[in-house]
Amino acid sequence: MAFEEQLDLSSPIHEIRTNSLKQFEALGFPTKKDEAWKYTSLAKLLKNDYSIFPKKETTTELKDVKKYFLYDIDTYKVVFIDGIYSPFLSDTTHDGIDVCLLSAALTKDKYKATIETYFNTIAKKDDSLTALNTAFTKEGAYIYIPKSVVAEKPIQILHFSTSEQGPMLLQPRNLIVAEENAQVQIFERHQSLVPHQVLTNAVTEIFAAENAIVDYYKVQNDLDEASLIDNTYVAQKGKSHVSVHTFSFGGQLIRNNLNFYQKGEYIDSTMKGITIIGDRQHVDHYTLVDHAQPNCESHQDYKGIYADKSVGVFNGKIYVNQIAQKTNAFQKNNNILLDNTATINTKPQLEIFADDVKCSHGCTIGQLDEDALFYLRSRGIPKREAKGLLTYAFANNVLESVKIPALKLRINKLIADKLGVSIGHDL
Amino acid sequence: MLTVKDLHASVEGKEILKGINLQVNPGEVHAIMGPNGSGKSTLAAVIAGNEDYEVSSGEITLNGEELSEADAEERAHKGIFLSFQYPIEIPGVTVTNFIKTAINANRKAQGLEDMPAKDMLKNIREKAALLEIDSKFLSRSLNEGFSGGEKKRNEIFQMAMLEPKLAILDETDSGLDIDALKIVAHGVNKLKSKDNAVVVITHYQRLLDYIVPDFVHVLYNGKIVKSGTKELAHELEAKGYDWIKQLVD
Numbered sequence: 197m198a199f200e201e202q203l204d205l206s207s208p209i210h211e212i213r214t215n216s217l218k219q220f221e222a223l224g225f226p227t228k229k230d231e232a233w234k235y236t237s238l239a240k241l242l243k244n245d246y247s248i249f250p251k252k253e254t255t256t257e258l259k260d261v262k263k264y265f266l267y268d269i270d271t272y273k274v275v276f277i278d279g280i281y282s283p284f285l286s287d288t289t290h291d292g293i294d295v296c297l298l299s300a301a302l303t304k305d306k307y308k309a310t311i312e313t314y315f316n317t318i319a320k321k322d323d324s325l326t327a328l329n330t331a332f333t334k335e336g337a338y339i340y341i342p343k344s345v346v347a348e349k350p351i352q353i354l355h356f357s358t359s360e361q362g363p364m365l366l367q368p369r370n371l372i373v374a375e376e377n378a379q380v381q382i383f384e385r386h387q388s389l390v391p392h393q394v395l396t397n398a399v400t401e402i403f404a405a406e407n408a409i410v411d412y413y414k415v416q417n418d419l420d421e422a423s424l425i426d427n428t429y430v431a432q433k434g435k436s437h438v439s440v441h442t443f444s445f446g447g448q449l450i451r452n453n454l455n456f457y458q459k460g461e462y463i464d465s466t467m468k469g470i471t472i473i474g475d476r477q478h479v480d481h482y483t484l485v486d487h488a489q490p491n492c493e494s495h496q497d498y499k500g501i502y503a504d505k506s507v508g509v510f511n512g513k514i515y516v517n518q519i520a521q522k523t524n525a526f527q528k529n530n531n532i533l534l535d536n537t538a539t540i541n542t543k544p545q546l547e548i549f550a551d552d553v554k555c556s557h558g559c560t561i562g563q564l565d566e567d568a569l570f571y572l573r574s575r576g577i578p579k580r581e582a583k584g585l586l587t588y589a590f591a592n593n594v595l596e597s598v599k600i601p602a603l604k605l606r607i608n609k610l611i612a613d614k615l616g617v618s619i620g621h622d623l
Numbered sequence: 624m625l626t627v628k629d630l631h632a633s634v635e636g637k638e639i640l641k642g643i644n645l646q647v648n649p650g651e652v653h654a655i656m657g658p659n660g661s662g663k664s665t666l667a668a669v670i671a672g673n674e675d676y677e678v679s680s681g682e683i684t685l686n687g688e689e690l691s692e693a694d695a696e697e698r699a700h701k702g703i704f705l706s707f708q709y710p711i712e713i714p715g716v717t718v719t720n721f722i723k724t725a726i727n728a729n730r731k732a733q734g735l736e737d738m739p740a741k742d743m744l745k746n747i748r749e750k751a752a753l754l755e756i757d758s759k760f761l762s763r764s765l766n767e768g769f770s771g772g773e774k775k776r777n778e779i780f781q782m783a784m785l786e787p788k789l790a791i792l793d794e795t796d797s798g799l800d801i802d803a804l805k806i807v808a809h810g811v812n813k814l815k816s817k818d819n820a821v822v823v824i825t826h827y828q829r830l831l832d833y834i835v836p837d838f839v840h841v842l843y844n845g846k847i848v849k850s851g852t853k854e855l856a857h858e859l860e861a862k863g864y865d866w867i868k869q870l871v872d
Contacts, residue, residue, distance in 0.1 A: 575699055
């Protein structure tokens with residue numbers, strides 16, 4: 197891949213890009229020798245000869261993609277097809293808030309100050325995949341919620357891929373800024389529309405100022421040929437609340453690098469996830485919470501259900517700085533292996549340098565409760581379905597914190613479908 | 624309807640049932656009484672197909688069909704229902720979703736389509752009313768945080784929905800106050816017909832004042848040691864289980 201030749205030299209962030217490219221070239225792709233990538237190998241994916249230039253826009257009609265949207269509620273939408281903005285499928289705004297394209301924000305003067313303040317400021321410089329994304333930053337969503345504004349509709353960021361011309365590497369870049377007292381709910385999805393080798397290396401930076409509330413929902417239910425490396429960086433100021441829910445139900449390989457940096461007091465950070473996979477699918481959650489200031493909380497609750505020869509990884513790092521007294525950091529990772537050929541690697545990493553903190557972590561790996569199974573079967577529910585219902589129940593309580601009812605219902609149904617449980621709407 | 628012949632069953636190598644014989648005909652109510660540890664709940668679990676118990680010899684037939692090869696769900700499809708002594712809590716599955724899943728699983732086994740949502744709703748409402756169950760209760764997680772009485776009413780609600788041929792009520796009276804006991808008994812009596820049968824397992828005679836048995840059997844040390852009519856229950860209540868123990872030992 198001759199990356200340099202494909203660089204856009206006229207871009208205002210040209211210097212950042214050039215430096216990032218140098219950084220990437222120095223680091224290279226991570227391998228299993230890197231501690232952070234011990235359980236997830238990109239080797240197979242990197243054998244593909246990816247094209248990184250999106251081809252011309254293909255015709256995609258709303259009816260082809262509607263089902264991937266949250267279509268039954270009113271939302272703003274920023275939609276990309278093979279990395280190119282689709283004005284026809286999108287519904288952007290500059291009315292009170294900005295929901296538009298990063299490419300526009302990078303080039304227009306009115307956004308210059310915001311870009312300079314935020315762009316690439318919390319994304320890790322020494323992470324090779326993030327550097328690679330930065331080097332090729334071209335397009336993505338730009339969301340700006342000014343001080344004391346509550347976005348009245350959820351915002352959807354959708355990336356579709358349709359390539360029929362061989363393997364494709366997509367590198368979307370999102371920037372989300374919620375100023376003081378602002379509130380926003382965001383839904384993000386990467387979806388291939390035809391089976392093809394696509395690798396998405398996404399970077400999202402989220403900034404929550406004092407008292408801001410940001411709820412971010414990621415649905416990862418892609419086709420078997422699609423892989424995703426999601427690098428999300430969250431910076432929070434005092435009294436802000438940010439939650440990220442990650443629902444990983446499909447794809448070939450998914451790696452979620454989710455990083456929270458607390459830069460004030462009385463911050464609440466929530467990271468939740470449900471993973472339900474089978475076949476030879478691979479999902480890796482790699483989380484970091486950096487408790488840098490006193491009196492903050494973090495809540496992590498990841499549940500995983502693994503069938504067949506699927507592999508799950510959970511690595512949760514909690515770092516508590518020595519001045520971060522009165523930190524409450526909670527981490528849970530509960531897993532069910534449906535088949536003894538499935539694997540889960542779970543590793544909590546607690547680095548605590550303050551003495552007055554409450555930190556708890558718990559990992560469980562289990563099978564289903566036999567008594568509960570008999571109870572269900574004694575009511576005529578066949579063993580397979582009974583197992584499905586119990587696994588459904590196991591996963592379902594993570595949904596309690598989902599604040600968009602239409603999304604909650606959708607995920608609920610996705611989980612039921614995934615587990616072969618026929619759960620309709622409640623009567 | 625139900626025929627149990629010389630049934631021996633054990634759990635973890637320990638023999639609990641040591642030759643049970645029982646004949647239950649359509650339209651009958653049987654009570655099985657006995658001291659703690661006599662094997663009452665084991666008998667219920669074995670009939671319902673709990674795989675924790677190993678049947679070493681003897682047979683169970685339902686309407687002439689031998690059940691040894693049938694697993695728990697197949698027995699349910701054939702019309703056996705067990706009201707659990709300790710109903711299991713299942714967080715994350717609502718009562719409604721649970722019962723809908725169970726009803727449709729049974730219908731599927733009989734080659735029927737799913738019950739239309741409207742009929743399901745009507746059915747649920749009627750049966751909930753019979754057991755004086757509040758509609759809010761139906762959207763709660765199954766048995767989670769239910770009181771003892773709520774759990775047992777929920778068991779009988781499930782029985783009412785599933786309309787089994789043979790219902791086995793395992794210690795349904797335990798943990799119930801008198802009002803809940805009356806509601807549960809009223810529900811069971813309403814569901815009784817000449818075509819179905821009920822086996823009531825109980826330690827005390829109290830429930831039998833409300834669900835009146837045609838036959839009473841005393842189970843002791845894995846065997847039915849005495850059978851009679853409802854008067855036997857009164858006699859047991861008056862003389863206590865020591866009377867039976869003396870009789871046998």
